[in-house]
Amino acid sequence: MRNPLSERIVDIPFSGIRKFFDIAAEMKDVISLGVGEPDFDTPWHIRDEGIYSLEKGRTAYTSNAGLKELKMEIARYLKRRFEVSYDYDKEMMITVGGSEAIDMALRAMLDPGDEVLIPQPSYVSYVPCTVLANGKPVVIDLKEENDFRLTAEELKAAITPKTKILIMPFPNNPTGAIMERGDLEAVAKVVIEHDLYVISDEIYAELTYLDDHVTIASLPGMRERTVLINGFSKAYSMTGWRLGYACAPEAILEQMLKIHQYAIMCAPTTSQYAAVEAVKNGDADVAEMRQEYNGRRRYLVKRLRDMGLTCFEPYGAFYAFPCIKKFNMTSDEFATRMLQEEKVVVVPGTAFGDCGEGYLRISYAYSLHKLKEALDRMEGFIEKL
Amino acid sequence: MDLREKILTYIEKNSRVDLRDLAVMLGVEEAVVANEMAAMEDEHIICGYHTLVDWEKTSIEKVNALIEVRVTPQRGRGFDSVAERVYNYPEVNAVYLISGGYDLLVTLEGKTLREVAQFVSDKLSTLDSVLSTKTNFILKKYKDHGTVIAKPQDDERMLVSL
Numbered sequence: 001m002r003n004p005l006s007e008r009i010v011d012i013p014f015s016g017i018r019k020f021f022d023i024a025a026e027m028k029d030v031i032s033l034g035v036g037e038p039d040f041d042t043p044w045h046i047r048d049e050g051i052y053s054l055e056k057g058r059t060a061y062t063s064n065a066g067l068k069e070l071k072m073e074i075a076r077y078l079k080r081r082f083e084v085s086y087d088y089d090k091e092m093m094i095t096v097g098g099s100e101a102i103d104m105a106l107r108a109m110l111d112p113g114d115e116v117l118i119p120q121p122s123y124v125s126y127v128p129c130t131v132l133a134n135g136k137p138v139v140i141d142l143k144e145e146n147d148f149r150l151t152a153e154e155l156k157a158a159i160t161p162k163t164k165i166l167i168m169p170f171p172n173n174p175t176g177a178i179m180e181r182g183d184l185e186a187v188a189k190v191v192i193e194h195d196l197y198v199i200s201d202e203i204y205a206e207l208t209y210l211d212d213h214v215t216i217a218s219l220p221g222m223r224e225r226t227v228l229i230n231g232f233s234k235a236y237s238m239t240g241w242r243l244g245y246a247c248a249p250e251a252i253l254e255q256m257l258k259i260h261q262y263a264i265m266c267a268p269t270t271s272q273y274a275a276v277e278a279v280k281n282g283d284a285d286v287a288e289m290r291q292e293y294n295g296r297r298r299y300l301v302k303r304l305r306d307m308g309l310t311c312f313e314p315y316g317a318f319y320a321f322p323c324i325k326k327f328n329m330t331s332d333e334f335a336t337r338m339l340q341e342e343k344v345v346v347v348p349g350t351a352f353g354d355c356g357e358g359y360l361r362i363s364y365a366y367s368l369h370k371l372k373e374a375l376d377r378m379e380g381f382i383e384k385l
Numbered sequence: 386m387d388l389r390e391k392i393l394t395y396i397e398k399n400s401r402v403d404l405r406d407l408a409v410m411l412g413v414e415e416a417v418v419a420n421e422m423a424a425m426e427d428e429h430i431i432c433g434y435h436t437l438v439d440w441e442k443t444s445i446e447k448v449n450a451l452i453e454v455r456v457t458p459q460r461g462r463g464f465d466s467v468a469e470r471v472y473n474y475p476e477v478n479a480v481y482l483i484s485g486g487y488d489l490l491v492t493l494e495g496k497t498l499r500e501v502a503q504f505v506s507d508k509l510s511t512l513d514s515v516l517s518t519k520t521n522f523i524l525k526k527y528k529d530h531g532t533v534i535a536k537p538q539d540d541e542r543m544l545v546s547l
Contacts, residue, residue, distance in 0.1 A: 017545045024544045034545040124547050173547075295395070295410030302409045345544055352547075368406065 012128045016351035020335065024345050031374040032345035036173060038237040038318070039365045040292075042274075043285040046236060050274035058269055064261045066094025066245070067272045073279045074245055082205070084218040084228070086247040093257050094267045094275075098203040098231040098244035100260070103129045105199045105227040105246060106165070108255040110135035114164040119150045120353025121321070122169040123201065138163070141355035144323065147312050148177035152186040159190075165197050168216055171204035174352045174361035175321040176297075176314020181214045188219045197252075198226045203244070204317040206235035206286050209294045213316075217247070224249050227256075232271075234317070235286050236278040241271035293318050296364040296371055303375045304362070307382050318365045321349065325358040327385055335360060341384075342377040388413065389421055393430070396422075398531070400434040439526070439534050447494055449478075449523040450501050454489040454509065455516040464488060467514045476504060487519070498522070 017034070024030050041047075065071070071088035078084050086092050095101040102125055106116065112134040118126045119140045130137040140158045142148045155166065168187075170179040179187070191198055198216055205213040217226040231244025244267075246256060297314065304311045304322045311322040324334050331348030338344050347363075349356025364371060386394070391411055396402060404422075408415040425431045440447045456467050464482050471491055472480040479492040491509070495501040505520050526534050 015547060017547060021543070021545045030544060032544040035542050036546045037542060039540065039542070291391075291394075298412050299406060299409050347545060347547070368402070368410070372406070 008131065012131060015124050016332075017347055020339060020345060020347065023336070023339055027339075027343055030339075030343045030345060031370060031377065033362045033364075033366060033371070033374050034345035034347045035363050035365055037239040037365065038234060038289070039367065040237040040289055042237050042241070043278075043282065045281065046238070046274050046278045046285075049277035050241075050270050053270055053273035058273060060269065062094075062266045062269050062272055064266055065092070065257055066267055067269075067276065070094060070272050070276045070279070071245075073276055077279045078228075078230075078247070082213065082215045082218060084215055084223065084247075086228075087250075090250045091253055092245060092247045093253060093260060094272060095231075095244045095246055095260065096264055096267050097233060097242045098201060098229050099125055100264065101227075101229040101231075101244050101246035101256075102126065102199065102201060103132070104256040104259050105229070105248070105252070106130055106133040106135060107259050108252060109133075109165060109197060109199075109227075113162060115160060115162040117155070117158050117163060117166045117196075119154075119167065119169060121148070121172070121174050121349055121356040121359070122167070122352055123173050124352060126167050126169070135165070136162070139353060139355075141353070142175070142177070144310075144312055144359075148172060148175040148321070149179055149183050150187055151183075152190050155187055155190050159194050159196070163194065163196060165199055166191060168198050168200040170200075170202070171208055171213065171316025173204065173317050174319050174347065174349065174356065175312075175359075176317050176319045177312075177321075178208055178210065178213070178316040179216075180211070184214055184216050184219060188216060188222050191225065192221050196225070198222065199229065200226055201229045203229065203231050204234050205230055207290060207293060207318060208316045209290070209297060210315040227252060232275050232278055236275075236282050237289065238271070238275070238278065241268065241274060243267055243271040243275050293364065296366070296368060299368065300362065300364045300371060300375070303379075307379050309382075318363055320362045320364065321359050322362065323359055327382075331357055331360060338378065338381050342381045344374050344377045344381070346378075388417070389425065389430075392418060392421055393425070396431075396434075437530050437532055441526075446496060448496065448498055448501050449526075450493045450495070450505075451521045451523065452491040452493060452505060452509065453483075453487040453519040453521070454491055455487045455518075456489060456512075457514045457516060458488075459514060467512060470512060471509065474504070474508065476500075 071092050075086050075088040106129050110133045114135045115138045116130045116135045117138050117140055119142050127137045138158055140154050200216050202215055217223050217228045227246055227248040229246050232238040300320050301311055309322040311320055314320050331350050335346050335348040347361040349359030404418055405415050408418045458464050459466055468480050476493055476495055478494050481490045483490045493501055505518055510518055
């Protein structure tokens with residue numbers, strides 16, 4: 001029989017967390033700090049709208065780009081929260097999570113050989129999606145000494161004549177790093193000078209703990225070269241609803257929409273109706289969750305530092321990224337041993353790029369009670385080392 | 386929200402939080418939190434630290450009732466004096482002045498139905514200013530003090546996700 005598989009697909013590695021999942025699933029009394037989604041349920045008024053839409057029998061497709069009402073609300077929201085304006089009709093589409101939008105944007109913009117700059121540590125999908133879109137991923141290693149922010153120098157050093165796109169994964173999973181306005185301005189200058197495009201994955205935009213998030217699309221000259229990606233998963237605790245959106249100049253969006261139309265058709269209808277309620281009346285929920293996360297964040301970082309770990313101050317998302325280099329173990333060894341000996345799950349930094357070696361991603365999307373117990377175990381583990 | 390309000394928001398949900406942890410979460414010194422809390426206790430902004438109990442799961446029987454009371458307000462003192470006469474009974478859990486069809490809402494906890502009935506007929510109804518009462522027995526508590534009484538759902542998230 002012929003080999004049924006595509007070589008290109010086979011060459012893409014599986015994600016590095018499978019092993020931990022398999023070990024942890026076999027154990028009892030495991031406490032996980034390894035989850036990349038909120039612990040809150042979706043606020044009831046949002047769920048209620050989803051249920052209501054089902055009761056009313058709104059179970060058909062929506063238009064490819066998504067419900068008009070939802071897009072209009074998102075346009076208002078983006079203006080209100082991030083001072084950026086999009087034409088809901090021509091420059092916005094509703095996607096199946098932010099993940100789909102990343103894929104669509106890369107596929108719409110890349111020709112074979114085009115290079116995509118991907119700062120790491122970062123979310124795991126940028127590299128494989130670039131490969132699937134015939135592009136060439138070029139990784140930029142972010143550094144702890146810069147608080148894992150992308151600097152203009154690092155960017156410049158990675159640019160070649162083939163560079164077309166820069167991925168901007170901030171606020172960042174796994175590091176918790178953010179980019180403040182000044183940082184973004186420095187990057188934007190280089191982007192414009194070298195005529196690059198930016199795919200800005202801002203799925204954690206609502207979860208920042210210093211100042212409000214600034215979108216790079218709001219800087220002068222950047223709107224026309226940015227695909228802005230956001231969604232409902234993290235801000236409104238709606239991961240399972242699978243709903244995100246992309247905003248981009250019409251010429252780019254049109255092509256993304258074409259792929260979406262053939263590959264996806266439309267985002268889930270129930271989720272879209274629920275999301276109207278979220279974006280219209282959800283600001284207070286978001287503020288409440290943000291405050292809760294911020295308390296846990298301070299607690300987690302303090303505990304890690306009290307254990308003698310260095311941990312830069314993570315001002316975004318819901319992760320801390322402590323350094324474990326002093327124990328002379330790889331991230332994978334550390335995480336595996338801590339799981340086996342203390343039954344605590346964390347994700348090795350290497351799951352998010354080679355430069356994550358020596359770090360762990362620890363999520364604080366857990367109640368204080370759980371966080372405390374897990375950190376007590378971790379403290380015990382470190383004392384034994 | 387100022388610091389006091391942040392403290393209150395937090396401890397209203399969990400009054401057993403370790404003050405040291407609370408201070409870390411709020412980004413201030415422990416002594417600051419302790420001082421603010423002591424001051425708020427003195428000022429009676431913090432009126433107590435209670436425990437929410439589901440007595441159904443114990444062998445102790447309790448009967449709870451909500452009693453709607455219509456009263457004649459007293460010259461110069463309004464509803465305050467009759468409210469005071471009612472709330473001084475230890476079996477009374479709460480007394481609220483209510484807008485709408487009646488005046489006072491009294492929540493009552495007794496050991497038996499008879500005990501509640503006796504309280505209403507012997508003590509409450511016989512007060513001079515009480516015009517009428519209507520007793521509603523609580524059959525089941527679903528949610529109390531913002532907390533769902535049923536056991537919370539387990540964390541159904543996958544153990545690891547990116």
